[in-house]
Amino acid sequence: MKYVLTSFCLLIVISGYSYGAQYPEQVDSLCAVADHLYKRSAYDSAKLIYHEAMAIVEERADSSKMAEIWNALGSIAYYQNDFPEAMKFFMQYMRFIELHGEGDEYVKALINIGSVHQWQNNLEKAKTFFDKALAVSIENDDLYHAALAYQNIGVFFWIKEMRDSSLVNCRRSFAIFEQLGESIRAARLASNIGILYGEIERYDSAIVNHKRALQVFEKEEDRFSVSKASNNLANVYLLSGKPNLAKPLIDKGLSIGKETGSFSLQKISYENYLLYYQMTQLPDSIFSVVDKLMAVKDSIMNESTTEQINELQAKYESDKKEQEIANLSLAKTNAEARRNIYLISTLTIFCIAAFILFWFLYRIRKNRQLKQKEELIVKQQFQQYEFQLKTYTDRLVEKSIRIEELNHEIELVKNDISGECPSYNGTIDHLMQSTILTHDEWMEYKKLFTQVYPGFFNSLRKSYNDLTDTEERLLALSKLNLQNKEIASMIGISVKSVNKSKYRLRKKLKINPEDFEEIVASF
Template sequence: MAKAEVIYDKFAGYDKYKDRRAEALIPIKEQLMKLYADALEAAYHTENEGKIGWVNFYSARRMLHFGEIAWAVMYSKNGVDLFEKINYPLEPPVYTELGELLLQVKEYDESIHYGKKGIAAWKILNYENEYDAPYKFKVRAFNTIGSSFSKKNEYDSAISYLNQALLIAKDNKDKGLEGRVLGNIGRILYVQANFDTAWALFQTEYQYSMLDSALNEAANASQWMAKANLARGNKLAALAEAKEALRLLRLWPNGQYRRDTYYTLKQIHRELGNYDSAFYYSDRYILLNDSLEKEVATSSLAISKARLNSEESRYKIQKINKEKERQLFIRNTIIAAIVALGLFVLMIVNRGRLKNKLALEKAESEKMLMEQEIQSAKEQINSFTSHIIEKTNLIEKLEEQVNGKNASSEHQMIIAALSQQTILTEDDWLKFKSLFDKIYPSFFQKLKKTAPEITVAEQRMAALTRIQLTSKQMAAMLGISVDSVHKTRQRLRQRLQFSSDTNLDEYISGI
């Protein structure tokens, strides 16, 4: 742990503007992760749960700085569980930071649970005198709980906790924290269509964040100001605020805030009738959103796998230690044969029980992971098709806009390029087919059994028919004309040997 700390201070020390996901820092991160894993293994050898807890806790903080949310949650949760198991009085910030991590990975109930523990912990021991500014952690705890309730659409509870956070921030004259809480309240008011008040709160968050040099939070506030102004009909003001958000994000990068800003810019340009720009920001949003959503889903699966691997390592080490103790006992103490036989039988029985228990836990874990993968596949394929539909609509709007005027040759070339764009490449098809197989695992096998000589093009047409896309959406997705779609569907009917009165869609939906 000491070696890891020295390496971190030397190569990746604290700098709030530093992007710790940069490629140059990847070798440093990997070296630190190896050191933390070695430290955790050494701690398990001691069988001292307090020591194991502290290694987990400090490892979590460093992994969070490198954007490794899954590992940070795993280490933090393991540490807190071990501390609570031995009744070690945890300091309030430990609970608060774990609650904030769980909010990031969308575990809202758990986030609320640990946020409340963070608040309650201040009353157990006299921690007030041990911190220079304990109010900051109290504001963060209330803010985390309020934000989690907001994500669950429980707005009354959210406002209640956010108001408590706001009161503490105001009492301590902390403009930075006050602005952040006001921004969260503004997001709830925005959802409730109270756009004027929401915009005013976002403006205050922006001003206070700039004063606090929190450029990433100021960027987020600016893009929310743009959303509110767009809802109020102030399109040009909204455009200026969204551009300000992009400017700040170039100084202090944040993937989630950049994604939200792209979406806001897409909406603004669409309202302004700038369909070229709307199409551009739509693509940027889709690309970044897919990456971030995949990261969250992967983090959730990685958390489970990492915790499982950690527990397996602990079990193996404990088993080795117990075996050493047994050998020492046998070497130093020669007991009667009947007692030795009894101990052997007892060990076999216990090992069988443990083996059955581990097999059951493994089966349950695999079932849970499979369900998560299926759900993730459904969400990704729905996102995939909805993006295709949105692109198709944008192309149609652009055609209407240009066809209503005397179209220049340049506009005609743009329309032709968009209309002929092959959106689904071979790689895209393999990705789509992988997701499709998770949702409808026996679809293609049944299809080939019915028509053994079916072609790849006909399989694609059958799959797109199964998810109920229109002919125009299929054409845009495959990069072909609507007429070609009809011809392929006709060949599919012939391949399946259907009569003219057989409904192809109904048949495929039943596969």
């Protein structure tokens, strides 16, 4: 949202300056602002200003500047996952380059188009463009773009699961980048090569490449990449049966993830912790890590949903601003028309009436669109609450199943040690009888449930004012169409007990068994 407002203000300032300036300075000033916003990932704002610049350039028929803007608009569309739009601009840019014979720019255009095809899963078309880019780069002794072509060909073979061919091309790309002193690019390739070696279980080679990447990232102080490289190396150690070497690396990766607030880095670390504790056979730690991993996954999903809602809100605010500007412009036009009303002819009066009618219809259409967007935002928020409730329910069911599995394992351990350490029996029994759906978890669950079904509990109390908390809980879980087995797992009782509780509840509420689900669904 802040980028939209910033770009709107900058557009007014720069446009005011550019119309007073001479060409091409006016276009250069607009492109400078657009470039700045593009680098800050404010793609919608950058695109708006690039189009403003394009309108000026088209009037001048400056094909060179148009090509430059086509390439920029293609890059924005690519990062916004609008691949048809990206393909259109990249193809226009490539046709211009073909006519003017700029070798390195031509190779760059080929690689960009190949990348779009690859994201669209047109793999063979992508390979054709990458091969052509490689041939032109080698012909022109352009090592940098040859390395990029090798890298993209390596990714192509990786997607096709032809790992040996992928390794050959990735190693060639790595060697060239290392020769050119492109340490960061070389380190990222080394990391990919390490992953490839890990997939074919050549762990020693994988370790060498992950260590190489980690050293470069630490030297460059790229903390995000250090965390990923540490976890990649830790994963190889775990797969190769060396958990003690993996633990410090996982600790480092998680520490950076928490410091930077990156949930994706934390997720990778917790997944490695889960594998580590499974190998070292520490069930208590496994349970703790599973809880943390589920929480991080929930945070990632909430982050994604929030970002989508923010994008919709930003688009809504932008359209609203455009509508206000249009309304002001139309109001000004009407004021001028009223000042000259006595001087215009009958024909002009008729034109004004037609214009006002058009304006009225235009405002109705725009207001309808704004209302639809507001309804869409409300719908998105409801879907978010509904998803959070489902996620929380799934998490509780998963946790309950895990507790049952651990109880089974604890029962086995109890049988093994009961003769040697009888004093442990009470502690183990207490652990096995721990409540699965705690009071705090139920309150959080009830909060989410109320957001999705806001009138449920009030309607229940209004119809049946003598319900207990346990009966309310049973009716809420039934509302979600959970099976008796799932309800039993969440509450911590047997399926038989759930059936008895439902029977007593139906008897108390005087409800027939065949009408129970329909009545619960009606609240």
